[in-house]
Amino acid sequence: MLYDVIVVGAGPAGSTAARLLAQRGASVLLLDRARFPRDKPCGGGVTIRAAAYLDLDLSPVIERTVYGARFFLGLGPAFDRWYRQPWTYMTQRCRLDSFLAEAACEAGSDFHDGEAVRAVEVEDGQVTLRSRGGAYRARTLIAADGANGISGRSGGLRPQFEEAVALEGNLPFSPSVPAEWRELIALDLGGWTGGYGWVFPKGDHLNLGVGVWKYAALTLRPKLADLCRRYGFDAAKLENLRGHHLPMRVPGTPVARGPLLAVGDAAGLIDPLTGEGIHMAFLSARLAADAIMAYLAGEATDLSPYQRAVERRLQPELTASRKLQELFHYAPPLYVALLRHSQRFWYAFCQLIRGETTYQGLLRKVGPLRPLLVYSAGLAQRRRVSKHARLR
Numbered sequence: 001m002l003y004d005v006i007v008v009g010a011g012p013a014g015s016t017a018a019r020l021l022a023q024r025g026a027s028v029l030l031l032d033r034a035r036f037p038r039d040k041p042c043g044g045g046v047t048i049r050a051a052a053y054l055d056l057d058l059s060p061v062i063e064r065t066v067y068g069a070r071f072f073l074g075l076g077p078a079f080d081r082w083y084r085q086p087w088t089y090m091t092q093r094c095r096l097d098s099f100l101a102e103a104a105c106e107a108g109s110d111f112h113d114g115e116a117v118r119a120v121e122v123e124d125g126q127v128t129l130r131s132r133g134g135a136y137r138a139r140t141l142i143a144a145d146g147a148n149g150i151s152g153r154s155g156g157l158r159p160q161f162e163e164a165v166a167l168e169g170n171l172p173f174s175p176s177v178p179a180e181w182r183e184l185i186a187l188d189l190g191g192w193t194g195g196y197g198w199v200f201p202k203g204d205h206l207n208l209g210v211g212v213w214k215y216a217a218l219t220l221r222p223k224l225a226d227l228c229r230r231y232g233f234d235a236a237k238l239e240n241l242r243g244h245h246l247p248m249r250v251p252g253t254p255v256a257r258g259p260l261l262a263v264g265d266a267a268g269l270i271d272p273l274t275g276e277g278i279h280m281a282f283l284s285a286r287l288a289a290d291a292i293m294a295y296l297a298g299e300a301t302d303l304s305p306y307q308r309a310v311e312r313r314l315q316p317e318l319t320a321s322r323k324l325q326e327l328f329h330y331a332p333p334l335y336v337a338l339l340r341h342s343q344r345f346w347y348a349f350c351q352l353i354r355g356e357t358t359y360q361g362l363l364r365k366v367g368p369l370r371p372l373l374v375y376s377a378g379l380a381q382r383r384r385v386s387k388h389a390r391l392r
């Protein structure tokens with residue numbers, strides 16, 4: 001059988017793309033090397049802006065709805081901030097991803113789990129995919145196999161990334177975990193070499209994690225232990241400790257080539273400031289579905305409209321986030337003080353997480369100061385890069 005689309009990887013990006021395409025009448029094969037339900041190293045935070053973009057009700061898999069955050073600066077004193085509306089849902093990836101894959105199946109996709117893709121060949125504008133289960137052919141292929149995916153690269157698609165890494169583990173609820181921890185998330189900012197530490201409440205446990213630039217990966221374990229100590233938790237009780245990459249796309253690098261395109265982490269669409277990837281996984285899946293439907297209908301000669309859509313609609317946000325990330329990590333105490341004392345700043349942060357404003361919108365708000373901020377972000381980046389070169 002010649003499929004219209006093969007989707008490699010049934011994470012949030014792949015399953016969403018498969019569902020949208022099947023709903024629009026395409027024949028879709030969705031493949032994942034893992035047997036479902038499967039877990040994935042992830043905090044499982046689905047921001048309101050991410051959920052709002054998905055035309056599915058996620059309530060069956062939401063374990064907590066969070067209205068507030070406890071902030072720390074460099075494991076120092078804490079302060080709590082609350083918002084009048086929810087800003088993040090908490091789920092577990094084993095539940096969210098199964099739910100999304102089931103929705104793709106209900107829409108008509110064939111789903112083969114437990115089937116790893118080994119190679120992708122493109123010939124005469126068609127794709128042949130080889131897996132443990134055999135060979136499949138399709139008119140187009142979506143690489144949705146995450147940060148370490150091989151399907152895009154195997155087919156000649158090579159987006160470039162800057163990389164961060166994160167490590168997380170779960171602490172089951174017990175009488176020693178105070179009840180207040182079930183209502184808010186905690187974010188430890190500053191002192192994390194490009195990232196932050198977090199505590200996310202789930203139905204029956206807390207998820208604790210830390211993220212940093214990749215060159216600081218060796219610090220992850222001691223930092224996670226420090227985080228546990230700071231909150232009064234026993235690091236030895238953490239279960240399912242797992243790490244993974246957070247790929248951040250270098251602007252302009254290829255995400256589409258001939259009949260192939262990449263979505264989500266496979267395209268490096270992690271939000272640099274927040275480390276969030278589910279939001280862009282959903283957004284890129286929709287742009288991919290649009291480009292593929294136009295191609296299948298003969299309205300485009302290849303999938304390059306997807307590349308252009310990513311550059312126009314996603315990359316400007318990622319670039320703005322990247323600048324704010326550099327600025328933030330240059331002077332974390334300043335931004336933490338603003339979060340603590342400025343209602344306007346805190347509301348702006350909540351509105352961003354809720355999708356009521358964008359990074360570009362925030363930069364526009366600073367008006368004539370914008371060029372200065374952009375210049376300072378460049379300086380901060382150069383200073384950080386040369387400092388890290390000296391440390392290596």
Ligand SMILES: Cc1cc2nc3c(=O)[nH]c(=O)nc-3n(C[C@H](O)[C@H](O)[C@H](O)COP(=O)(O)OP(=O)(O)OC[C@H]3O[C@@H](n4cnc5c(N)ncnc54)[C@H](O)[C@@H]3O)c2cc1C
Pocket residue numbers: 008009010011012013014031032033034040041042043044045046047115116117118144145146147148149150151165166167168209242243244245246263264265266270275276277278279281
């Ligand atoms: C520790 C950590 C915490 C994070 N916390 C958050 C958070 O709280 N909120 C948030 O929004 N983002 C978070 N992220 C980022 C988020 O997890 C990713 O951005 C998101 O999973 C990307 O979705 P995806 O569908 O692109 O890829 P993935 O979810 O990685 O899915 C890829 C799929 O491809 C499959 N696959 C891989 N190789 C093959 C192959 N050869 N053949 C077949 N299948 C294959 C895998 O089994 C997997 O199911 C976190 C990341 C890390 C590392």
